[in-house]
Amino acid sequence: MQYERLIGRSRLPLERRLAEHMQMVADMDFLVIMVRRLLRTAELARGIPSVHQSKLKQAIKVFNSKSGNLEAIRNALEHADKAAMLPLPAVGIPMSGHGDGHFIFMWPGGNLDIGKLFEDAQTVFKAILRVIEPLEAERDAQA
Numbered sequence: 001m002q003y004e005r006l007i008g009r010s011r012l013p014l015e016r017r018l019a020e021h022m023q024m025v026a027d028m029d030f031l032v033i034m035v036r037r038l039l040r041t042a043e044l045a046r047g048i049p050s051v052h053q054s055k056l057k058q059a060i061k062v063f064n065s066k067s068g069n070l071e072a073i074r075n076a077l078e079h080a081d082k083a084a085m086l087p088l089p090a091v092g093i094p095m096s097g098h099g100d101g102h103f104i105f106m107w108p109g110g111n112l113d114i115g116k117l118f119e120d121a122q123t124v125f126k127a128i129l130r131v132i133e134p135l136e137a138e139r140d141a142q143a
Contacts, residue, residue: 002031003118010103025086028105029077031114035121036074038128039063045128052130059127063120069109070117076107 005027009020017024042060046053076086090106103114 002027002034003114006031006103006114025077029074031117032070032074032077035067035117036070038121038124039070042124042128045131048131048135050131050134052127056124056127056131059120059124063124066120067112067117069107069112072109073105073107073112 006024009017009024009027012020039060042056045056046060050056080086085108090104090111105112105114
């Protein structure tokens with residue numbers, strides 16, 4: 001939901017994006033929290049015996065290699081009063097003056113592309129499903 005809201009806001013005219021800046025920051029915060037929860041769920045799923053563990057392990061590894069600064073971003077958003085710098089929402093703006101749907105968190109440790117973050121999170125999510133679906137089918141068969 002936050003991803004779609006951020007991408008939707010990225011396509012607004014500049015004046016509206018400026019007026020909705022704090023809503024974008026709140027959506028950034030919620031998105032980061034939810035992705036971190038997904039990663040914790042993935043780590044729990046790593047403990048489930050499955051032939052799909054290698055795919056889950058790889059999805060987590062790829063995610064962490066691309067978005068390893070997610071924890072630092074979450075810490076800065078959550079502890080804004082103590083953070084030296086906050087991540088800022090940035091939107092690609094073509095000549096039309098309207099956003100193009102390209103949205104990043106600008107951050108000193110490396111910018112984080114929201115679209116790529118969402119794609120990688122989807123890959124982790126699908127890998128988790130591959131691990132747990134056989135268990136759910138087995139449970140349902142026993143019921």
